[in-house]
Amino acid sequence: MNGYDITAEFGEDPEAAIADSAKRFGNWNRWGADDALGTVNHLDAATRAAAATLVRRGESFSLSLPFDENGPQFGWKRRVNPVHTMMSTGMDTPEQMGLPHGLSVADDAVYMPLQCSTQWDGLGHVFDHGVAWNGRVGREVVTSEGDVATGIEHLAAPVVGRGVLLDVGRALGEDGELPDGCPITSADLEETIRRQGETSRIRRGDIVLVRTGQLTRVRRRLAAGDGWGGYAGGPAPGLSFETAGWLHGSEIAAVATDTWGVEVRPNEWPGAMQPLHQVALPHIGLLLGEMWDLDALAADCAADGVYEFFLSAQPLPFTRAVGSPVNPVAVK
Numbered sequence: 001m002n003g004y005d006i007t008a009e010f011g012e013d014p015e016a017a018i019a020d021s022a023k024r025f026g027n028w029n030r031w032g033a034d035d036a037l038g039t040v041n042h043l044d045a046a047t048r049a050a051a052a053t054l055v056r057r058g059e060s061f062s063l064s065l066p067f068d069e070n071g072p073q074f075g076w077k078r079r080v081n082p083v084h085t086m087m088s089t090g091m092d093t094p095e096q097m098g099l100p101h102g103l104s105v106a107d108d109a110v111y112m113p114l115q116c117s118t119q120w121d122g123l124g125h126v127f128d129h130g131v132a133w134n135g136r137v138g139r140e141v142v143t144s145e146g147d148v149a150t151g152i153e154h155l156a157a158p159v160v161g162r163g164v165l166l167d168v169g170r171a172l173g174e175d176g177e178l179p180d181g182c183p184i185t186s187a188d189l190e191e192t193i194r195r196q197g198e199t200s201r202i203r204r205g206d207i208v209l210v211r212t213g214q215l216t217r218v219r220r221r222l223a224a225g226d227g228w229g230g231y232a233g234g235p236a237p238g239l240s241f242e243t244a245g246w247l248h249g250s251e252i253a254a255v256a257t258d259t260w261g262v263e264v265r266p267n268e269w270p271g272a273m274q275p276l277h278q279v280a281l282p283h284i285g286l287l288l289g290e291m292w293d294l295d296a297l298a299a300d301c302a303a304d305g306v307y308e309f310f311l312s313a314q315p316l317p318f319t320r321a322v323g324s325p326v327n328p329v330a331v332k
Helices: 006-010 014-025 038-042 045-052 168-172 186-196 214-223 241-249 275-284 295-304
Strands: 060-062 083-088 107-111 119-121 160-167 207-211 254-257 287-290 308-312 323-325 329-331
Touching: 006 014, 006 241, 014 241, 014 275, 038 287, 045 160, 045 308, 060 295, 160 168, 160 186, 160 295, 168 186, 168 207, 168 295, 186 241, 207 295, 214 295, 241 275, 275 287
Parallel strands: 160 207, 207 254, 254 287
Antiparallel strands: 060 329, 083 107, 119 287, 119 323, 160 308, 308 329
């Protein structure tokens, strides 16, 4: 899988490749001119109801990293780790608070960029030459007031359905992990499905989770006291630009990975910056999840051979936001 050469298929110009893929795999006006859901439209009520039948054991898995000051961020693009502040504590007496009959309370607050830990990229997060999802003019719909067309609040209810884990790290990697810089192609995804078996067959409306194993490797660094290293934006295994056709044709609702940026890094063209994002978000309308913790779920799936589950992964409804933290919960 490490021998794939993007230029053999798409040439040496990423801008031309992006334009070609946008034309071939775009979903503009597929769900109407005012659409705010993109490919989450594939996840309809019947699909959601069927997903509920996947709960058999009642075992649940949080797929979120902790939201605290020890997270992976280092300040790039003003992304910092959450800052948690206590506004009142157990040291505040009822008399100080002015509350009756011995009552006192604790309250707290958090400051955090909405994309600093486990999160969804909303449809207003990325533009292609200034154009946003569904052909909207980016500067008109995402302003200082936020995303007035596709704010993340529109996705607060529907992102619940059948989740499928594609554990590419276990299926094709060494000791359960792919090396940094390793592109995952459509053929790799299909081979992972073949090896995992019937429960990982992809259906319309699925939320697909791709485990590379990078987070497992980073955890060893953390345990050794070496910090996060380049997890936030550095080299990583991830989806090849080539998978744009697979992501579009499979009619999935969303895709998430255990890496900072979903796609392989360094990106496949020298000097490029997240070219798959430039097709997936503004053209396919595909919700992208980043920094998901898939390790415990993956271990369970490997143990029982079942790679499908009920997944609740709604973003927090921050009005007009272009991304959101999420605590995805998989139930088997």
